[in-house]
Amino acid sequence: MRGRYSSLACAAIFCSAVFAAANDTFLIRNVDVYPVSSAPQQNVSLLVQDGKIAEIGAKITAPKGIRIVEGKGLRVYPGMIDSGTNLGLSEVSAERVTVDTNELGEFMPQLRALIAVNPDSEHIPVSRVNGITSAVTYPGGGRGGRGGAGAQIIAGQAALIHLAGWTWEQMEISPDAAVQVIFPSIGGGGRGGENADFPDPAAFGGAAQSYTERKRQYDQAIQRLNDFFDAARQYQKERAANAAGFKRDLKMEAMIPVLEGKVPVAVTAQQERQIRDAIAFAEKQHVRMVLIQPRQALKVAAELKAKNIPVILGRTEALPENEDAPYDQAESLPGELHKAGVKFAFGTFSNEFVRNLPYNAARAVAYGLPHDEGLKAVTINAAEIWGVSDKIGSIEKGKWADLMITNGDPLETPTQIKHLYIKGQEIELTNKQIQLYERYSKRP
Amino acid sequence: MKTFLAFLLACAPLGAEVTVIKNATIMTESARGTIKGSVLVRDGKIAEVGENVMIPAGATVIDASGQWVIPGIIDCHSHIAVDGNVNEGSVSVSSMVNIKDVINPEDIAIYRALAGGVTTANILHGSANSIGGQTIVIKMRWGKDAQGLIFEGATPGIKFALGENPKRAGNPQPGGRGPAAPLRYPATRMGVEDTIREAFNEAKQYKAEWDAYDAAVKAGQHPLPPRKDLKLEPLKEVLEGKRFVHAHCYRADEILMLIRIADDYGFKIKTFQHVLEGYKVADEIAAHGAGASTFSDWWAYKMEAIDAIPYNAAMMAKKGIVVSLNSDDAELMRRLNTEAAKAMKYGGISREDALAMVTINPAKQLAIDNRVGSIEPGKDADLVIYDQDPLSNFSKVQKVLIDGNKYFDRDQEVSGRPRKEAEKQKLIEMEKQQQRIPTGGRRGQ
Structure with a gap:
């Protein structure tokens, strides 16, 4: 996508303390390569040059004096991508002063998550030592959302970032991976707020407002959303015509890439009704959509497949949506969606649990998702959905060397990460937690 | 019988x-x-x-x-199967209330816990009070009534809580909804210590009155019995070792503080719960003889969880503390087996010792290891x-x-789903039919 990709100059700045070595050219040998995009290759070598994957094979002629990383008995995988986080924007979720998500204002596409990413957030090194090398960080959602009246509908621009860098500019992969839309909901976003089976609030512990009233507010909110897009399209026309008296508007400017189809909308919609209405909205507005955390996606799977709408699934470590739902509803959903031919990646929709991203994929595998699809859903699928599969997501020639070297299957908890690389730079496998561990292990 | x-x-x-x-x-x-x-x-x-x-x-x-x-997996910290609020938050010491009185055997969380391999859980009062309500151990006997869930003969407990939660009601809530609630003591960790000391100061005198009475009766006298105090009775049981203290805590300072109170008043903390900074004072916890029941890797969700590390369980275990991994959550409760695997990852605990953290160790902490x-x-x-x-x-x-x-x-659960789904659809249809009947009244009133 658009943006400033790494130049050599950038790579040169990208160095010292964060990385154990400033050298982004090296050879991993005798290693089992799991490219994700193709079949694993046993006991081969992998050459990284200038931060990019240069070659994979049994016989590689490496430049003389190149740094060798011994990979005997180890495996190398692409670094994982978490498609749902607030990394860099939220530190201690219960303390609002440390949280920068959820700005005021209903339609705020001009807000940029990227510029609020704190590169020194402790969540970043804690997440990456478990093999997560990049993440989508959203301007809204997560805990600390305001909900109810005045809730956001367009929260701003979500960014795809590398989990390493001195500044947010160095972390940037895609500054506007998507514009985040929190689709209106009948229940105001609360649990059990909507259930089409029982259109009677009395059946749900007596909601304050009648169903009719909530439905009216819901329809109005969708209308405002469509009006906003219509206004943006009108602005786009006036801008193109360069009409006299044309005034630049930052909100509207932020909508242009969406209207041009360069940037998708990432639409949070959980319930079947919301999902169907979101699909109708995206079609009406001719925008690309990525569906976020659609818990009832299975009921709409055929449409999602037919319309090629990709999905970001939330944690499989989640309770069923109601008492009647099967106990393994969240665990089974990825496998069922895969069978239905829907494309998806995983997000943890947290900061604290980003490091457990692979275990969410594993839980889906336990309940029916093929193992290689589980891996894809935390690597290449995410890269494809966010439009960066030419850069990250698999071990292929020409891509950035975002790599993890492990002693086993990364979807299994006891597996240890032995080396980690972001853009070919070795990441020191430490963080505040490991430092506390080391310090207090030495307490006399 | x-x-x-x-x-x-x-x-x-x-x-x-x-x-x-x-x-x-x-x-x-x-x-x-x-x-x-x-x-x-x-x-x-x-x-x-x-x-x-x-x-x-x-x-x-x-x-x-x-x-x-x-x-069967044992969860040493759970709030499932409780009817309504788990916090009697109106007072700083709510030892007079008992979770046993509000067990709800129809909570679906019981079945979900079963489906995650949990057979026994320690059901605790909330953490809104420095000294909270009484607690009870249950088995996941889904289908039995409340009495049928209770783990026969398990020593009952009482919840203590330190740090941010018991302080909360003493501090004004910014952006809080509704009329401002009156502030409740304590508002600081100093006040939490004082609250617990005041309570045990009372309890000790109360126990002395009863001990004197019991001794007089034993000596063949006929004195008037002291007045029964439902708040102090459970604390007297703590002093007598008949009721276990399960203390919610996070920071090293407050853990040490509670150990010293217990030392001064001559009782034991049976388990420190959460105990996320337990690794910092593992020697002191071990010396006291308390168990530690912690999360595998939760952190940073609140300020006092900022120094939580996933190595905590392994570090405390290496100091000789009996360590368990708990859930405190109806979702996490369903996968404590893989939470145990995190003790292998973080700190190199062996497979058997890791699984012990969700089986025999919590059994020891609840003194039910002779049974489960x-x-x-x-x-x-x-x-x-x-x-x-x-x-x-x-x-x-x-x-x-x-x-x-x-x-x-x-197998039965999965094969039974089509039948259950059909039954549900039938009920929905019946409900819809009823709604169409043009009567003046409304349901559910």
């Missing part, structure tokens, strides 16, 4: 008297380690475990070829069958037995 027992037996599923699980990999969590073989269950108890177990005629046989059997927590003859037949290695993220619970009775069976 006899009729009651007969009633219980009559309630037991048919063929539950003798069951053999054969051809399984059995993680006994006892000195025998992990073996391949069979478990023989008779009358709700484990009768035999071994490589070669004779199958009695008429026994129900479960062929667990390729499958794994572990002791390992697969040994004489213990309750609380058993979980997994389709593969339970420490693998790819494993699923297949069957769960409590007291030898099957309470969860994945």
Whole structure:
């Protein structure tokens, strides 16, 4: 996508303390390569040059004096991508002063998550030592959302970032991976707020407002959303015509890439009704959509497949949506969606649990998702959905060397990460937690 | 009592008297380690475990070829099966209330916990008070009434809470909804200490009155008994070692503070709960003899969880503390087996010792290890069958037995879904039909 990709100059700045070595050219040998995009290759070598994957094979002629990383008995995988986080924007979720998500204002596409990413957030090194090398960080959602009246509908621009860098500019992969839309909901976003089976609030512990009233507010909110897009399209026309008296508007400017189809909308919609209405909205507005955390996606799977709408699934470590739902509803959903031919990646929709991203994929595998699809859903699928599969997501020639070297299957908890690389730079496998561990292990 | 027992037996599923699980990999969590073989269950108890177990005629046989059997998982910190709010937050010391009085046997979380291999849980009062309500241990006997869930003979407990939660009601809530609530003491960690000391100062005097009374009675005198105090009675039991203290805590300073209170008043903290900075004062916890029941890797969700590290469990275990991993959450509760695997990842705990953190260790912490927590003859037949290695993220619970009775069976659950779904649709249709009847009144009023 658009943006400033790494130049050599950038790579040169990208160095010292964060990385154990400033050298982004090296050879991993005798290693089992799991490219994700193709079949694993046993006991081969992998050459990284200038931060990019240069070659994979049994016989590689490496430049003389190149740094060798011994990979005997180890495996190398692409670094994982978490498609749902607030990394860099939220530190201690219960303390609002440390949280920068959820700005005021209903339609705020001009807000940029990227510029609020704190590169020194402790969540970043804690997440990456478990093999997560990049993440989508959203301007809204997560805990600390305001909900109810005045809730956001367009929260701003979500960014795809590398989990390493001195500044947010160095972390940037895609500054506007998507514009985040929190689709209106009948229940105001609360649990059990909507259930089409029982259109009677009395059946749900007596909601304050009648169903009719909530439905009216819901329809109005969708209308405002469509009006906003219509206004943006009108602005786009006036801008193109360069009409006299044309005034630049930052909100509207932020909508242009969406209207041009360069940037998708990432639409949070959980319930079947919301999902169907979101699909109708995206079609009406001719925008690309990525569906976020659609818990009832299975009921709409055929449409999602037919319309090629990709999905970001939330944690499989989640309770069923109601008492009647099967106990393994969240665990089974990825496998069922895969069978239905829907494309998806995983997000943890947290900061604290980003490091457990692979275990969410594993839980889906336990309940029916093929193992290689589980891996894809935390690597290449995410890269494809966010439009960066030419850069990250698999071990292929020409891509950035975002790599993890492990002693086993990364979807299994006891597996240890032995080396980690972001853009070919070795990441020191430490963080505040490991430092506390080391310090207090030495307490006399 | 006899009729009651007969009633219980009559309630037991048919063929539950003798069951053999054969051809399984059995993680006994006892000195025998992990073996391949069979478990023989008779009358709700484990009768035999071994490589070669004779199958009695008429026994129900479960062929667990390729499958794994572990002791029922025990969650040392849960709030499921509680009817309504878990916090009596109006007072700083709410020791007079008892979770036992509000057990809801119809909470779906019980079934979900079963489906995650949990057979026993320590059901705690909330953490809004420095000294909270009384607690109770239950078994996940889904389908029984409230009385039927209670773990017979398990020592009851009481919840203590330190740090941010008990302080909260003493501090103005920015952006709080509704009219401002009156502030409640304490508002600081200093006040939390004082609240607990004040309570035990009272309790100690109360106990002295009763001890004097008991001694006089024993000496053949006929004094008037002291007035019974429902707030102090449970604290007197703590001083007598008849009730366990389960103390919610985060920071090292407050952990140490509570140990010193306990030392001064002559009682023991049975378990420190959460205890996320336990690794900083592991020596002190070990010296006190308290257990530690912690999260595997939760952190940063609140300020006092900022120094939480996933190595905590392993570090405390290495100091000789009995460590368990708990959930405090109806969702996490369903996968404590893989939470145990995190103790292998973070700190290099062995497979058996990791699984112990959700089986025999919490049993020890609740002093029910004579009954549950390992697969040994004489213990309750609380058993979980997994389709593969339970420490693998790819494993699923297949069957769960409590007291030898099957309470969860994945095959039956899955095959029963179409029938349940049809039944639900039928009910929905009936509901819709009723709604169309043009009567003046409304339902549910």
